[in-house]
Amino acid sequence: MIAAPIARQESGADPYRWLENRDSDEVLDHLRAENAYLEAELAPQQALRERLFEEIKGRIRETDLSLPVPWGDYLYFQRTTAGDEYPRHYRCRKPADGSLTLDAASEQLLLDPNALAGGGYLALGAFSISPDQRRLAYSLDRSGDEIYRLFVKELDSGQIQELPFDDCDGSMTWANDSQTLFFTELDDTHRPYKLYRHRLGTDGAEAVFEEGDGRFFLHCYRSSSERQLILQLGSKTTSEVWVLDAERPQDAFVCLAPREEGHEYDVDHGLQDGAWSWLIRSNQSGINFALYAADEAAPQRPHWREIRAHDPAVMLEGVTLNRDALVLSLREGGLPVLEVQPQGAAAYRVQLPDAAYSLHVQDGLEFHSTVIRLRYEALGRPAQIRQLELATGAQQVLKQTPVEGPFDAEAYESRRLWATAADGTQVPISLVARREVLAAGTPAPLYLYGYGAYGESLDPWFSHARLSLLERGFVFAIAHVRGGGEMGEAWYRAGKLEHKPNTFGDFIACAEHLIDAGLTTPVQLAISGGSAGGLLIGAVLNQRPQLFAAAIAEVPFVDVLNTMLNPELPLTVTEYDEWGDPNQPEVFARIQAYAPYENVRAQAYPAILAVAGYNDSRVQYWEAAKWVARLRERKTDANLLLLKTDLEAGHGGMSGRYQGIRDVALEYAFLFKVLGLAEG
Known part of the structure; x- marks a missing residue:
């Protein structure tokens, strides 16, 4: 067997900081050694991994057709083909009867990502048809670093032009002349900060707007009415919106409401009582947002009139506009x-x-x-x-x-449970298992997933891959902890900044509730989370390691303190509104108290699998690498500790659908091994 790689230590406060030396031979050798160690440790599960891959793949319809989307004279759709990593994009003429029946005679291939990928990494950013439907604007990321190249394809001739612009975030927005494109440039910290206007047939682009505040991201999009262009500027707590008539792309954008700290709002354009109007969702009267309208010609804040009041019990998350309804x-x-x-x-x-x-x-x-x-x-x-x-x-x-294959939705039972946190807060849990597993009343292997950040809601979702756990007697559960958005804006605020420890306490309370309810035991309980959810996993492992048997941390944000101290890293400054600015002594102490990397100590930990993406621009690969190095140094147990670094991937892992299935098969094989279910 290969010995576990032991990272060397340097003198200083952060002995593994040398792992941040991207592209150095020493770092790459260490990451490859970790990958080799993982493969050696999981070698006995190789047949199981392959069986799981085929099993999961066998449930997915490999050759399939998306639901056609009507637009103008065409139906737009995607087709997946067995063996291909990516769907191809097509269109055909829309039938005269308005149905969704495809016309094979007029079918046109618009884009084939399989040919573009050439077997390597590929992420498609924008896929935007011009208003006259004669051109396709699209963007490609070939490394996983979320920096895109921009392209325009003439759909009549098939001619493709690569636009000569660098450091783009991938977004592309058409004006109504089908000649003018707006796109966004990234700054040195990977923040979308500058909007450009480019007219096809010209060499350059004109800078339209530059956002100087490092907390604010810039985003441009078309209104529902297709009559307006909207420039959204937003930090984690504050918004500012500028608008432009889509028929007059050379004009200047107009501001609806200058930014005011704590005021969040977003806008759309459509019909209200038969008149062209602006619809504004704003938190100016309460944290759960209210809805306002303004005449098309007078969009500024003094002219907003309330059409739906703030409700302290109901969060207004968004508005979809249509000619006939809201x-x-x-x-x-x-x-x-x-x-x-x-x-x-x-x-x-x-x-x-x-x-x-x-x-x-x-x-x-x-x-x-x-x-x-x-x-x-x-x-x-x-x-x-x-x-x-x-x-x-x-x-x-x-x-x-x-x-595909045997599947009966009625064979599974879903439940909604409520755990009680230390401060008495009721925390929801969603779970699913085969009916006979729940009916047996005996503890079962349980996979508990969590996130709890940025106000994102982990609403229950279906997974083809998850069936491989459920069919082997697992229970799958989601802990809807504070910091997420499941229970509204107050729920989010109760799990950020100085309230961040609530996120960890809620997750532990959910685990304890599932154990107390007889659904599982600590030796059968596996936990998982990714990105900010990986921070959650790292924190609860430090606090209550004996509560869990296994943990999977995907691109985990476990080096939060050092990352937030480095404003040169992508996204750090804008994250101050979520975690706080550790340059302030009280915030430093607060983050230091829960940061997973800083709080690894000499104690027994469960089996752990950490996964990183070498080209990840959101959570740097070294966060997982440094965390695993410190765990190896300090933990007192002999439980398996593995690090997998995808050397050609970013934040979302490998880009192809089959590559993604192989990643899941590896994770499941790891779980079966460490939970004593190695045969699967």
Whole structure:
């Protein structure tokens, strides 16, 4: 067997800082040694990994067609083919009857990422058809560092032009002349900060807007009405929006409401009572947001009029605009709710079959459409695309993600539980298992997942891969801890900055509740989280290592203190609103008290698998590498500790669908090994 790599230590406060020397031979040799050690330790599971890969792949329809999206004279769709890592993008002429029937005679291949990837990493950023539908603007990242090259394809001739611009974030927004493109440049910290205007046929681009405050990101997009361009500037706590008539792209953007610390708002443009209007979602009257309208010609803040008041019990998360209706995305009781307000008719809420679920407006379709599309799924129900008739509320399932082979949704039971945190707060848990596993009343292997940051909601989702756990008697659970957005804005604020320890305490309370309920035991409990969820995993392992048998940390943000002390790193300054600025002594002490890397100590830890992406620009590869090095130095147990660094990947891991399945198969094989279920 290969011995576990032992990283050398330097003198100073951070003995493993040398691992931050990207591209040095010593660092690359160490990461490759860790990868070799992982493969050696998991070599006995190689057959199991291959079996899991084939099993998961076998549930996925390898050759499939996306639901066509109507736009103008065409239907746009994607086709996946067995053996290909990426879907191909097509369009065809829309039938005269308005149906979604594809016309093979007019089918046109727009983009083939498989040919572009050439077997390597590829991420598609923008995929934007011009308003006259004669051009395709798209962007590609070939390394995983989230820096994109920009391209424009003439759809009639097939001619492709690479635009001569560097350091782009990948976004591309058309003006209505189908000649003018707006794109965004990244600064040295990987922040989208400068907006450019480029007219096709010219060599350069004109800088339109530059955001000097390092906390603010810049984003440009088209309004629902297709009549306006919107420039959104936002930090974690404050917004500013500028708008421009899409028919007059050479004009200057106009500000709706100058930034005011703590005021968050976003806007869209559409019809209100038959008149072109601005719709503004703002927190100026309460943290759960209210809805305002303003006349098209007078969008500034003094002219906003309230059309939906702030509700302390209901979060207004978003608004979808259509010619005939408003659709409000709400969050109530920890669940997403859609409320439809048809023009001139009574409002209604969309009715759904499951007690816990994920739901959002997937596509508003064309502005004049009488229907929209919803994406709906639950822990035991594959994702469905549902068509909603706006005027009546009638729903139709247009497509359900297929599960190949034997599958019966009724064989699985989902539950909603509530754990009690140390301060008495009730924390929701969503879980799923085969019915007979829950009915047996005996503890089972349990996979507990968590995140808890940035106000992001971990609504229950379906997974083809997860069935390989459930079919082997696992329970899968999600801890909806504070710091996420599941219970509204107050829930998020109760898990950030000085309240961050609530996130960790909530997760531990959820684990204890699942054990106390007889669903699992510490020797059967595996935990997992990624990115900021990896910070969560690292923190709870330091606090209560004996509570868990195994942990998986994906691109884990475990070196939070050192990262937040380095403003030169991507995204650090804008993260101050989430974690605090450790240049302030009290904030330094606060972060130092929970930072996973700093708090590794001489104690027994469960088995751990950490996964990093070498080209990750959000969570640098060295965070996981340094954490694993310190764990090896200090932990007192003989449990397995593995580090896998994808040397050609970024924050999202490897880019192809088959590569992603192999990553999951490896993680599951690791779990079966350390939980004593090595045969799977």
